[in-house]
Amino acid sequence: KNEVEQSPQNLTAQEGEFITINCSYSVGISALHWLQQHPGGGIVSLFMLSSGKKKHGRLIATINIQEKHSSLHITASHPRDSAVYICAYSGGGADGLTFGKGTHLIIQP
């Protein structure tokens, strides 16, 4: 059983659309991470959340600790946002990340 569930697995949208990717987890965590992976492999950390909401440019991440749920939103989506978006959690300390299966996002012009 995967402790981190993401939805949707695949998402195709038109340029300019508002995008939402959801993440649910079933264990106690110290922080929830959103990461982006482009073809070729490079992974970039977008957000690390332990509560509330964070915003960076057109990206917004929220977390509800009580409901064990987080969302990543992209406003005014652009083809360059096309990538795999991965939700992951860390348990605390020098703990590695446990990853969800990722959401493959394609933004069409």
Added chain:
Amino acid sequence: DTEVTQTPKHLVMGMTNKKSLKCEQHMGHRAMYWYKQKAKKPPELMFVYSYEKLSINESVPSRFSPECPNSSLLNLHLHALQPEDSALYLCASSQDGLAIGDTQYFGPGTRLTVL
């Protein structure tokens, strides 16, 4: 400098070869990680080093041998690998792993093919 570098970018090796993957960061981070990512799967944690000491080994076969010679450098020594070990090997680092959640910075990965 917020970069984690990994060498080589690509590696092809036979099952009897011995090779090493190298990871380097100069951000003063004291926690470093190895992950393995198979095609179309999420990364899986292999090892964690904290202050140059191995703190987590996720039941990885002994044909993978990590080494942290100093706080900036992390190696993964490979010996007698199997074709199913072919994958993207990702290195990451974070501040010190003592805070509640540290941002991890990832290298570009080494794509390993075992023949």
